[in-house]
Amino acid sequence: MKAIVCVDKNWAIGADGKPLVSIPADLRWFREKTMGHVVVMGRKTWDSLPNGRALDGRTNIVLSRQKDFQAKGAVVVHSRDELLEELKKYDLDDIFIIGGSQIYTLMVPYCDTLYVTKVNYAYQADTWFTNLDLVPEWKLVEESEEQTCFNIEYTFRTYERKYHMARPV
Numbered sequence: 516m517k518a519i520v521c522v523d524k525n526w527a528i529g530a531d532g533k534p535l536v537s538i539p540a541d542l543r544w545f546r547e548k549t550m551g552h553v554v555v556m557g558r559k560t561w562d563s564l565p566n567g568r569a570l571d572g573r574t575n576i577v578l579s580r581q582k583d584f585q586a587k588g589a590v591v592v593h594s595r596d597e598l599l600e601e602l603k604k605y606d607l608d609d610i611f612i613i614g615g616s617q618i619y620t621l622m623v624p625y626c627d628t629l630y631v632t633k634v635n636y637a638y639q640a641d642t643w644f645t646n647l648d649l650v651p652e653w654k655l656v657e658e659s660e661e662q663t664c665f666n667i668e669y670t671f672r673t674y675e676r677k678y679h680m681a682r683p684v
Contacts, residue, residue: 516625518612519548520644521632527640528616532559535638538664544671545613548630549573553610555598557618561586576601578618595621616642627676629653635661635668647674 521541522528529535550572558579561567569575569588576590578598584591592598602610612622623629629647647653657673 516607516610516612516622517548517628517630518619518623518626519545519630520614520619521634522644523634523636523638523640525637525640526644526646527638527642528614528619528644529642530638530640533563535640536634536636536667538632538634538667538669540662540664541632541669541671544630544632549611549613551609553602553605554613555602555610555618555622556613557615558584558586560614560618561589574605578621598622616644619644629674631672631674633670633672635670652677 520528521534521536521538523535527535549570553574553576554570555576555578558577558581561575561577561579564570569586574590575586575588576592576598577584577586578592578595579586580593582593584593590601592601612618612626623645631647648655653674654677655672656675659671662669662671
């Protein structure tokens with residue numbers, strides 16, 4: 516299983532329920548990595564999708580505690596156990612965790628690869644991702660050259676877990 520996230524220099528990912536920044540090259544990278552795969556998200560992330568629609572070319576799975584929540588074009592599950600049961604239908608290498616914070620906390624322990632867009636700026640934020648550079652079990656295995664979008668500098672990073680984790684399903 517994999518996760519993909521965009522973080523600032525302090526590993527912040529959002530403020531007021533919204534991403535911190537929108538970088539066209541990051542959106543393309545996200546699309547390239549996740550196209551044709553399963554994307555797992557929380558309801559708030561679902562609500563933030565463009566036009567409130569499922570991501571085309573991907574199997575969308577939404578975890579929501581709201582029992583009556585429906586998401587057109589997506590599979591909706593209501594608990595961790597229900598999510599893990601649903602994920603048994605797919606090859607673990609095809610699953611991408613895409614946010615938000617609670618979903619990352621719940622599912623990153625099952626991931627073996629993390630794709631991180633690291634923005635070299637500290638934004639005002641209220642939501643963070645774990646700083647992988649401080650977690651011994653994660654190793655930075657690839658980093659792009661520094662990119663620039665207007666005055667925003669960023670890199671694309673790939674982290675891999677140093678040792679095998681138990682499979683969730």
